[in-house]
Amino acid sequence: MEQRTDNLRSREWFDTPELYGWLRRAAFMAEGHTHDAFEGKPVIGICNTWSELTHCNSHLRGLAEAVKRGVWQAGGFPMEFPVMSLGEYNMRPTTMLFRNLMSMDVEESIRANPLDGVILLGGCDKTTPALLMGAASADIPAILVTGGPQLKANWRGEELGSCTDCRRYEIELRAGRITEEDWSELQTCIVRSPGHCMVMGTASTMASVVEAMGIAPPGNAAIPAVDSRRLRLAESAGRQILRLIEDDMRPSRIMTRESFENGIRTLHAIGGSTNAIIHLMAIAGRLGVDLPLSLFDELARTTPFLLNLKPSGEFLMEDFYYAGGLSALLKEIEPLLDTSLPTVTGRTLGENIEGAVNYKPELLRSMDNPMDPEGGLAVVRGNLAPTGAIIKPTAASQSLLTHQGRALVFEDHDDLLARIDDPDLDVRPEDVLVMRNGGPIGAPGMPEWGFLPLPKKILATGVRDMVRLSDARMSGTAFGTVVVHVTPESAAGGPLAAVRTGDQILLDVPNRKLDLLVEEREIRSRLVGTPPVAPRYNRGYGWMYAQHAQQADQGCDFDFLRSDFTGG
Numbered sequence: 001m002e003q004r005t006d007n008l009r010s011r012e013w014f015d016t017p018e019l020y021g022w023l024r025r026a027a028f029m030a031e032g033h034t035h036d037a038f039e040g041k042p043v044i045g046i047c048n049t050w051s052e053l054t055h056c057n058s059h060l061r062g063l064a065e066a067v068k069r070g071v072w073q074a075g076g077f078p079m080e081f082p083v084m085s086l087g088e089y090n091m092r093p094t095t096m097l098f099r100n101l102m103s104m105d106v107e108e109s110i111r112a113n114p115l116d117g118v119i120l121l122g123g124c125d126k127t128t129p130a131l132l133m134g135a136a137s138a139d140i141p142a143i144l145v146t147g148g149p150q151l152k153a154n155w156r157g158e159e160l161g162s163c164t165d166c167r168r169y170e171i172e173l174r175a176g177r178i179t180e181e182d183w184s185e186l187q188t189c190i191v192r193s194p195g196h197c198m199v200m201g202t203a204s205t206m207a208s209v210v211e212a213m214g215i216a217p218p219g220n221a222a223i224p225a226v227d228s229r230r231l232r233l234a235e236s237a238g239r240q241i242l243r244l245i246e247d248d249m250r251p252s253r254i255m256t257r258e259s260f261e262n263g264i265r266t267l268h269a270i271g272g273s274t275n276a277i278i279h280l281m282a283i284a285g286r287l288g289v290d291l292p293l294s295l296f297d298e299l300a301r302t303t304p305f306l307l308n309l310k311p312s313g314e315f316l317m318e319d320f321y322y323a324g325g326l327s328a329l330l331k332e333i334e335p336l337l338d339t340s341l342p343t344v345t346g347r348t349l350g351e352n353i354e355g356a357v358n359y360k361p362e363l364l365r366s367m368d369n370p371m372d373p374e375g376g377l378a379v380v381r382g383n384l385a386p387t388g389a390i391i392k393p394t395a396a397s398q399s400l401l402t403h404q405g406r407a408l409v410f411e412d413h414d415d416l417l418a419r420i421d422d423p424d425l426d427v428r429p430e431d432v433l434v435m436r437n438g439g440p441i442g443a444p445g446m447p448e449w450g451f452l453p454l455p456k457k458i459l460a461t462g463v464r465d466m467v468r469l470s471d472a473r474m475s476g477t478a479f480g481t482v483v484v485h486v487t488p489e490s491a492a493g494g495p496l497a498a499v500r501t502g503d504q505i506l507l508d509v510p511n512r513k514l515d516l517l518v519e520e521r522e523i524r525s526r527l528v529g530t531p532p533v534a535p536r537y538n539r540g541y542g543w544m545y546a547q548h549a550q551q552a553d554q555g556c557d558f559d560f561l562r563s564d565f566t567g568g
Contacts, residue, residue, distance in 0.1 A: 008245075009140060010043040013114035024114070038077040042245050044238070045115040046071075046080040047106060047135075049127040054087030056124035056203060059194035059225060060147055066231040067119050067145070070238020076117075078238065083109055083134075086126040088448075088475075096473065097445025099126040099133075099282075100549070100558050101541060106134025115140060117241040119234075123147030123195065123225075125202040125476070128210065129279035136251045136286040137561065141244035143237045143344045144216040146207040148225035149317035150195035155186050161199035162190050163477045164311040167451065174421075175459040195225025198317040199310040201476035205272035206279060211326050212266035213259045214343030215251060218352050222321035243346055257289050258338045262349065264296055266326075268303040268375020269333050271312035271394040273476025274484055277377065281555030288563040293388045293553050297379035297512065304370035305394050306332055308363050311479040312376060312394035315363045323360035331356040332366055380483065382515035383523065384495050384505065387553045389469070389486040389514055391507075392479075397465040400481040401509040404517075405432040405467060409501045412437040413449045413472075421456040429463045432505045436496045437533060438472025439489025440549040440556050444536050450474035450484035467507055469514070471496055471552075483507065483514060485552040491533040492551065498526035 014021050028038050046067050050060035064080050071078035084102040086095040110118055120131040123146045135142040153160040169186055172178045196203030208221040217237055223230045260280060267276050277296055284291040309315050330353045339350030358364050365371055376394040393401060408431045410416040416435050419425055433452045440446045449472040469483035471490055488494030504517040537543040548558040559565060
């Protein structure tokens with residue numbers, strides 16, 4: 001394609017009277033490039049979260065090569081660079097602690113280098129939002145391409161998805177329904193290819209939502225990681241980024257308030273992860289887009305849940321792709337979307353999904369025959385969560401969505417693990433399991449501890465769900481009647497710190513209520529007598545996180561990274 005060069009950001013690095021402009025050209029030549037390879041051409045950064053420590057992203061070097069082919073074809077000069085990679089499997093205490101750090105790495109790597117546009121390669125849960133947070137702040141033309149879901153697992157004739165079925169079978173192991181030998185055999189086949197979890201967990205959710213928002217190309221959500229069509233998608237993105245540069249189509253022009261609303265509608269229609277709420281708020285905060293928690297609940301009331309995928313259904317991401325993928329789902333909810341919005345394809349969202357077909361109605365329902373008439377997530381509030389908490393009704397036990405029970409309180413995750421299987425634990429199936437000190441400050445970093453295990457003595461009775469609540473997060477692959485993101489968190493003085501074992505708690509999801517049935521005067525008295533949580537870090541990044549991370553109802557970003565930060 002014919003490309004203007006007078007408007008290229010990279011010229012500021014090369015067209016300079018100082019020696020460094022000359023040296024920068026020499027440095028490219030030192031890598032084996034001829035002068036003609038780069039002179040006068042847009043420089044395209046390939047921001048890669050590849051890492052052998054991040055299984056979900058371990059194949060991204062291949063995607064980067066495909067992107068390079070596309071960039072060369074379109075007349076650009078591709079340069080791959082690494083950024084921090086966040087892998088759920090290995091990183092402790094939680095990747096959420098480092099999402100903001102990675103976003104800073106992305107932003108400053110883009111700002112500091114002679115890049116005219118950037119392709120963002122991610123996949124595992126936190127890599128996608130961190131890439132978009134950084135790219136939104138840098139605000140040069142960008143396209144997001146994720147690594148895609150793993151292939152379906154199969155064990156003894158049953159199709160399984162990680163890690164929804166990992167969790168399900170771990171429960172059966174603890175209940176004595178399967179053997180250690182069974183568990184060991186399952187380990188050999190539950191994850192059988194590169195790519196992120198193949199259920200509608202956080203990675204699949206974010207890959208779907210960003211496609212709906214237009215910052216990722218059609219097909220991004222569901223093409224399996226090892227399918228050659230994923231490579232072709234990456235190659236086409238490499239070509240398309242040159243057109244975005246020509247049109248000065250930046251993230252801020254694509255990820256508008258209306259685009260976020262499309263994303264939230266999609267989140268509800270797919271029965272997506274609770275984590276997406278935090279991530280979307282953080283991305284929006286970088287762009288100055290107001291995305292209050294109330295908006296998520298408002299749109300849930302008018303968006304049906306359509307997608308029959310685990311953990312809220314039966315099927316897996318590979319099946320979703322064969323059924324028509326996200327374009328087919330967007331076509332089903334088209335009346336609820338603003339389809340006039342621009343996307344990275346150069347076409348509108350409506351043009352992108354024109355002609356999309358739903359090939360498997362039992363997997364992807366119509367709005368006339370939904371899995372549920374309301375969306376997959378709900379916001380509950382009350383004196384126990386004044387600024388909100390989140391539950392995923394589509395993955396919960398319907399009989400527990402309205403429930404009153406006695407609180408059984410665990411001070412933190414260590415206390416939970418130490419006592420949950422104690423045969424002398426005073427617990428009944430109708431109790432409410434409560435864990436505090438799992439939030440951004442208290443944990444720190446807000447780990448995925450919210451999927452509290454059921455006590456062994458309860459599992460032995462055949463019960464497989466109880467109401468559970470905490471100020472932690474839970475994996476998007478998890479299921480059950482689990483209330484998470486209770487805000488303010490206990491370590492910040494939230495009412496969760498006042499709960500005592502034996503108190504009555506009321507959960508009423510239809511009416512969006514979460515209340516501690518204790519007199520307000522008593523709650524205030526308890527909070528006054530609650531000692532502050534000792535800081536976990538006294539230096540370094542952990543200290544900075546505790547000082548500047550916002551609460552879950554604001555996206556857990558650093559206050560100083562939001563677009564409205566004024567310093568001080």
